[in-house]
Amino acid sequence: MKTKRRRLRSPAWTATLTWKSAVFLTAMCCTLAALLGVLVHTAVTRQTVSHAREKALDRLEVVTDAYEAGEPLPRGSGIDPPGLPASLRALAAGGERGTMVADGPHRPGDPDGRGGPAMWAAGPADGRALATWTDYSHSANTIAGLDRAIIGSSLLAIAATLVVGLFAVGRVTRRLHQTARVARRISAGDLDARVGDPRTARPVRGQDEVAIVSGALDTMASSLQRRLQTEQRFTADVAHELRTPLTGLSAAAELLPPGRPAELVRDRVRAMRSLTEDLLEISRLDARTEQADLAVHDLAPLVERVVRASGTETGVRVVRPARVETDRRRLERVIGNLVANAHHHGAPPVVVTVDGAVVSVRDHGAGFPAYLLEGGPQRFRTDGAGKGHGLGLTIAAGQAAAIGARLEFAGPPDGGALARLTLPEYVRLDDGDSAGNPGGGGAGTS
Numbered sequence: 001m002k003t004k005r006r007r008l009r010s011p012a013w014t015a016t017l018t019w020k021s022a023v024f025l026t027a028m029c030c031t032l033a034a035l036l037g038v039l040v041h042t043a044v045t046r047q048t049v050s051h052a053r054e055k056a057l058d059r060l061e062v063v064t065d066a067y068e069a070g071e072p073l074p075r076g077s078g079i080d081p082p083g084l085p086a087s088l089r090a091l092a093a094g095g096e097r098g099t100m101v102a103d104g105p106h107r108p109g110d111p112d113g114r115g116g117p118a119m120w121a122a123g124p125a126d127g128r129a130l131a132t133w134t135d136y137s138h139s140a141n142t143i144a145g146l147d148r149a150i151i152g153s154s155l156l157a158i159a160a161t162l163v164v165g166l167f168a169v170g171r172v173t174r175r176l177h178q179t180a181r182v183a184r185r186i187s188a189g190d191l192d193a194r195v196g197d198p199r200t201a202r203p204v205r206g207q208d209e210v211a212i213v214s215g216a217l218d219t220m221a222s223s224l225q226r227r228l229q230t231e232q233r234f235t236a237d238v239a240h241e242l243r244t245p246l247t248g249l250s251a252a253a254e255l256l257p258p259g260r261p262a263e264l265v266r267d268r269v270r271a272m273r274s275l276t277e278d279l280l281e282i283s284r285l286d287a288r289t290e291q292a293d294l295a296v297h298d299l300a301p302l303v304e305r306v307v308r309a310s311g312t313e314t315g316v317r318v319v320r321p322a323r324v325e326t327d328r329r330r331l332e333r334v335i336g337n338l339v340a341n342a343h344h345h346g347a348p349p350v351v352v353t354v355d356g357a358v359v360s361v362r363d364h365g366a367g368f369p370a371y372l373l374e375g376g377p378q379r380f381r382t383d384g385a386g387k388g389h390g391l392g393l394t395i396a397a398g399q400a401a402a403i404g405a406r407l408e409f410a411g412p413p414d415g416g417a418l419a420r421l422t423l424p425e426y427v428r429l430d431d432g433d434s435a436g437n438p439g440g441g442g443a444g445t446s
Contacts, residue, residue, distance in 0.1 A: 016173070017169065017172075017173050017176070018166065018169055018170060018173055021165065021166065021169040022162065022165075022166055022169075025161060025162050025165040025166075026158065026162060029154075029157065029158040029161050029162065030154075030158060033150075033154030033155075033157060033158060034154075036150075036154075037147075037150040037151070037154060040146070040150060041143070041146065041147060041150065044143060044146055045143055048139045048142065048143060049101065049139075051139075052101075052119045052134065052136055052139055053099045053119065053121075055119070055134060056099050056119045056120070056121035056132065056133070056134055057097070057099065057121055059074075059076075059077075059121065059132050059134060060097065060121040060122070060123055060130075060131075060132050062074065063077040063130060063132045064123060064125075064130060067079075067125055067130055074132075076132055076133055076134065077130070077131065077132035077133070078130075078131065078132075079125060079128050079129070079130055079131075080128050080129050080131070081105060081131050081133075082105055083102075083103065083104060083105040083133075084120060084122065084129060084131050085100050085102045085120060087100070088100045088102075088120055088122045088129070088131070089122065089129045089131075091122065092122040092123055092124050092125075092128075092129035092130065092131065093124065093127060093128065093129055094124075095124045096123075096124070097121070097122065097123040097124075098121070098122060099119060099120060099121045099122075100119075100120045101117060101118070101119055101120070101136055102117070102118065102120055103116075103117065103118065104116055104117065104118030104133055104135070104136075105118075105133065116135065116136070116137040116140075117135075117136040117137050117139075117140045118133040118134060118135060118136050119133065119134050119136045120132075120133045121133070172208075172210055175197065175210045175211075175214070176210060178195060178214075179195050179197075179210070179213060179214050179217060182194065182195045182217065182221075183217060186217075186221050186224075191221060191224065191225040191228065192225070193221065194218045194221060194222075195214040195215075195217055195218055196218070197210070197211050197214035197215065197218075199211035199214075200214060200215035200218070232283050236279075236280060236283035236284075238279070239276045239277075239279035239280045239283065240280065242272070242276045243273075243276055246269065246272055246273050246276060249269050249272075250266075250269045250270075250273065253265045253266045253269050254266070275391070278391040278392075278395060279391070281395055281398075282391060282394060282395060282398065285395070285398035285399070285401075285402065290402045292326075292327040292330060292402055292403045292404070293327050293328075293329070294325050294326060294327055294403075295325070295326075295327075295328065296323055296324070296325050296426050297323065297324060297325075297326060297328055297331075298321065298323055299321065299322050299323065299324050299354055299357065299359070299423070300318045300321045300322075300354045302328065302331065302332065303316060303335060303352055303354055303359060304316050305332075306332050306335045306336050306339070307335075307339060307352055309332075309336070310336060310339050310340065310343075312339060312340075312343050312350070313348060313349075313350070314339055314342075314343070314350045314351070314352060315349060315350065315351040315352065316351075316352050316353075316354070317351060317352070317353045317354070318353075318354045319353060319354065319355040319356075320354075320355050320356045321354065322354075322356045322357045322425050322426075323425070323426040324357050324423040324424060324425055324426055325424055325425075325426045326403050326404075326405070326423055326424070327402070327403045330399045330402055330403050331399075331403060331405075331423070333395065333396070333399050334396045334399045334400050334403075334405070334407070334421060335352070335359060335361070335421070337392040337393065337395055337396040338361040338392075338393075338396055338419045338421070339352065339361060340392060341392045341393055341396075341419075342361050342362075342363035342365075342417065342419075343363070345365065345417075346363025346364065346365030346366075346416065346417050347363060347364050347365035347366075347416075348363070348364065349363075349364060350362070350363045350364075356425060357422065357423045357424065357425035358420060358421065358422050358423070359420075359421045359423070360418060360419070360420045360421075361418070361419045361421075362412070362416060362417070362418050362419075363416050363417050364415060364416040365416060365417060366417075367411045367412075367415060367416055367417045368409050368410075368411060368417045372393070372409055373409055373410070373411060376397060376409070377393035377394045377396075377397055377409075378394070393409075396419075400421060403423075404423075404424055405421055405422060405423045405424070406421070406422040407419065407420070407421050407422075408420045408421075408422070
């Protein structure tokens with residue numbers, strides 16, 4: 001049996017611009033500090049070693065003169081002294097002179113049996129090595145102290161650069177987050193939202209990329225708002241202007257002699273009047289001028305009343321009664337549109353279920369089209385079969401938003417269409433319990 005290996009996913013914060021900037025700044029600072037540290041260490045070490053080598057060669061000249069004159073050798077020198085590096089001994093035995101930094105001769109009291117660092121200088125002396133050495137510990141300590149100073153100053157510089165860099169990047173990311181929040185508000189329908197970056201207010205001042213993006217978003221939002229307002233005014237004006245001729249046409253249709261042509265004319269006039277009223281309602285919802293008249297209502301009786309008024313074969317099932325704080329007229333409009341849509345575009349049986357503050361309308365037809373499940377209802381949009389959903393669901397979604405409810409559309413696994421309306425449930429503050437009567441449910445058909 002093969003098992004899939006789960007790929008480890010990095011935390012979400014590692015994808016942020018702040019984190020990436022911190023990593024980049026740290027890597028660059030470490031690289032720069034290491035490069036400068038190596039250069040300084042190399043230069044100082046070369047200068048220190050060169051100075052110590054010159055001193056050792058000068059001392060070797062003095063020791064050589066004393067050896068050739070047969071005088072006692074100065075302290076710190078000798079013929080093949082113990083501790084002389086083998087490579088330097090071989091070089092001197094071959095007739096050449098050289099220097100090397102290595103451990104010095106053994107000093108009494110040294111626990112490791114070695115002396116401190118020394119600068120050796122050796123030259124030929126009758127086939128043997130005449131060598132001298134000088135203490136190199138002070139120079140070695142100086143180089144070690146320099147290395148520690150380089151590391152400490154590099155860490156301090158890295159920390160300071162990182163703090164300043166993150167502060168600068170943080171200002172940019174805060175402005176980007178503000179732009180993203182405004183974009184989300186605009187996409188949610190708040191067309192009055194603007195970034196208002198001060199850098200875009202004065203064109204004389206130089207603008208960075210974030211200011212350019214913010215200004216472009218504000219310009220786009222203003223243009224979109226003007227266009228939508230123009231469309232809303234056009235829709236409202238057209239619908240309003242159609243009401244007068246439709247009223248006259250309706251009165252004229254009533255004067256026609258009885259018969260099939262008169263019925264067809266009256267039916268089309270009623271359809272046009274209904275469409276005109278729907279357009280006016282949508283224009284009001286788009287303008288966001290609607291104010292909900294909130295009151296507390298028993299949800300189950302309200303739903304049953306709407307179903308009876310629809311005159312359709314619709315089942316009502318109450319799982320758990322509840323009281324809700326809502327606008328009764330708008331709620332009846334939402335439920336009525338959902339029931340009408342289920343009968344017009346779905347298939348029986350159609351059942352309305354009340355479960356607490358949730359009202360579900362279920363039919364057993366072909367289900368909602370894919371575009372509606374993905375992006376919600378769209379006015380005048382038709383599916384592949386050419387059956388349009390008209391404006392009913394669009395009005396239902398707008399009225400649900402106006403009363404603070406959440407309307408969701410889904411396709412159940414066993415087929416059909418499901419519209420679920422979630423309302424704000426009324427809760428009494430004195431006892432914290434729902435004001436609705438607890439208990440079981442019932443079923444009815446109207």
